[in-house]
Amino acid sequence: MASLRRGTPGPGTASGPQQVVITGMSAVSAAGRGLDVVRGSVLSGTPAFSGVARFGTGRCRTDVAAQLPGEPDLAGELAQVIETAWAGAALSNGHRAGCPLLLALHSSPVAARDPGTRQVTGGTAATVAGCTGLRPVPRTYMTACVAASTAVIDAATMIVTGHASRVVVAAGFLVDADSFALFDAGRALAGDGQVRPFSAGRQGLLLGDGLAAVVLESAAAAASRDAPVAAALAGWGRSGDAYHVCRPRPDGSGLARAVEAALARAQADRAEVSYVNANGAGTQYADSSEAAALHASLGPYAALTPVSSTKSVHGHALEASGLLELVITVLALQAGRLPVNAGYLAPDEECELDLVLGPGREPRGRYALSLNAAFGGANTALLVEAA
Amino acid sequence: MTTAPASTPVVTWPREEPPPAGVVMLARAEWPASAGDELPSIPGFILSSFSPLVVEVARRCLSLYFGAAPADPVRGERTAVVLASSTGDIATATAIAAAVDEGRRVQPLLFFQSNPNASVGYLTARWGLAGPVVCTLTGGDAMSDARHCATLLIEGGDADAALIILADQARDPAQRDHGAALLIGPRSWPAAAGGLDFPAG
Numbered sequence: 295m296a297s298l299r300r301g302t303p304g305p306g307t308a309s310g311p312q313q314v315v316i317t318g319m320s321a322v323s324a325a326g327r328g329l330d331v332v333r334g335s336v337l338s339g340t341p342a343f344s345g346v347a348r349f350g351t352g353r354c355r356t357d358v359a360a361q362l363p364g365e366p367d368l369a370g371e372l373a374q375v376i377e378t379a380w381a382g383a384a385l386s387n388g389h390r391a392g393c394p395l396l397l398a399l400h401s402s403p404v405a406a407r408d409p410g411t412r413q414v415t416g417g418t419a420a421t422v423a424g425c426t427g428l429r430p431v432p433r434t435y436m437t438a439c440v441a442a443s444t445a446v447i448d449a450a451t452m453i454v455t456g457h458a459s460r461v462v463v464a465a466g467f468l469v470d471a472d473s474f475a476l477f478d479a480g481r482a483l484a485g486d487g488q489v490r491p492f493s494a495g496r497q498g499l500l501l502g503d504g505l506a507a508v509v510l511e512s513a514a515a516a517a518s519r520d521a522p523v524a525a526a527l528a529g530w531g532r533s534g535d536a537y538h539v540c541r542p543r544p545d546g547s548g549l550a551r552a553v554e555a556a557l558a559r560a561q562a563d564r565a566e567v568s569y570v571n572a573n574g575a576g577t578q579y580a581d582s583s584e585a586a587a588l589h590a591s592l593g594p595y596a597a598l599t600p601v602s603s604t605k606s607v608h609g610h611a612l613e614a615s616g617l618l619e620l621v622i623t624v625l626a627l628q629a630g631r632l633p634v635n636a637g638y639l640a641p642d643e644e645c646e647l648d649l650v651l652g653p654g655r656e657p658r659g660r661y662a663l664s665l666n667a668a669f670g671g672a673n674t675a676l677l678v679e680a681a
Numbered sequence: 682m683t684t685a686p687a688s689t690p691v692v693t694w695p696r697e698e699p700p701p702a703g704v705v706m707l708a709r710a711e712w713p714a715s716a717g718d719e720l721p722s723i724p725g726f727i728l729s730s731f732s733p734l735v736v737e738v739a740r741r742c743l744s745l746y747f748g749a750a751p752a753d754p755v756r757g758e759r760t761a762v763v764l765a766s767s768t769g770d771i772a773t774a775t776a777i778a779a780a781v782d783e784g785r786r787v788q789p790l791l792f793f794q795s796n797p798n799a800s801v802g803y804l805t806a807r808w809g810l811a812g813p814v815v816c817t818l819t820g821g822d823a824m825s826d827a828r829h830c831a832t833l834l835i836e837g838g839d840a841d842a843a844l845i846i847l848a849d850q851a852r853d854p855a856q857r858d859h860g861a862a863l864l865i866g867p868r869s870w871p872a873a874a875g876g877l878d879f880p881a882g
Contacts, residue, residue: 352784353784353786401769406774406775406778407778419820420820431826432819432820432822432826433765433826433830434818434820435815436796436816436817438796438816440814441816447837448815448833451834451836451837451839452833455833455836457833471781472774475781475786478787479786479788479789482792531839532814532839534761534813536757536805536810537805537806539793539802539803539806540793540799669796670796670800670801670802670805671806672814
């Protein structure tokens, strides 16, 4: 294929009433429920991986994941993160009925065993919408590891094009026996029980529970009710690799186009990016492709911009990853400290990046990127601006 | 198996639904197109008809507009893919669950085909479609919802054109799978080779 054209900015501006802002958010990871515990885990770089107790792993090559205790209920957990984000946005119940809800989910293991369901998510979206009273959009995003970030981009587009003034996006994944067996069969899981993004000796990913919700609003809608603003979603970009069923383009050019589109939409300079929360799954080929994408899109600033993958702490939350990591990126800007790239062993010459290898580093600018890449060559970039 | 009502096209853009400004239909296709229509298998995809359905109906649609694969790089780069389904890949999900419940190892090829992105990756690699990828499961009218997703992609500036694919597996052994594909794009693009150029709306 010929070299790819640079991303084209669409509607939406870096500032002004059409800007998209985040007014409420919540998150759950294996570290626990709530922003404080999730923030604490990533800023300290404390991995949450342990032996799987939720189901048997006897036929698998490894038995490690990042899991909440017990057997949490996905719909119930989703309803709770939405309620928490809604409360954080200081919204009243009167706003609920008119507010669209976009959901990103993984296939349901329950639905796979229920011949009467006839749908792979088994109606979780309708259940969650019913619990929360939000306006259900009859759509569940299943675009693999960019499902949630794709939902965020659609929500932002709905706002900047005037289709909505406020949208709730929620996503959830709870590690289950089917997913674990599937990733084990694909030899994708790290045999050494640690996720080591961009490091020499990385062996793969590990799955992790993850749920998150955000309330996105137009700046005008937020201002009209004096809403608290956690951060602005200043830019976004998405692209396809047109390369392979499951492997990313080695030169990272697809993901680079998404980054360039996000920067262009925000009218931000690549030198202003103070942190990158990378996709960083911890697999050999995907991490090197992502490093190439950062060099292609940020140029000389790629080596100067702090990078970490918080999957090294909370694991891979599949369809929910993009939203959990967006929330963490906002938390990092708010805290003025950067999440740690845990599990690091030694440099990999194919991943020459300024990795955040210990706690306490501070962002040096107002923008941060949250990147995600998925099977089928789907890429997203979300550019967050500190409030 | 009975024959799906292939003579009733469900792939369209209703006049009451405003399309993105300046966008027209460029091509459309459905599967099955006849009682004897069969899905070609795809190397690396097993057990389920879902991915073959996606790839085949997309091929039929894209061929009408672009001719043989790949698309030209300029238009291909700005063409997104939206894959919507009201069922998802039931057969693959069921096969994985059965292996887990019976204590067998899951077949490695199911690892990637378990997600709809894989079939999209297969077709985008061959056709050179490098726009965004969106895969959804829809509780209601999957094609209607897919049109909304495509509208957001184009109105938001993420793509100039979109290949919208609907893929539903049969919910009953007496039925057949059904697939549909619709290519929409800028009015400024060249008209389709076969004269297909339906004004949207």
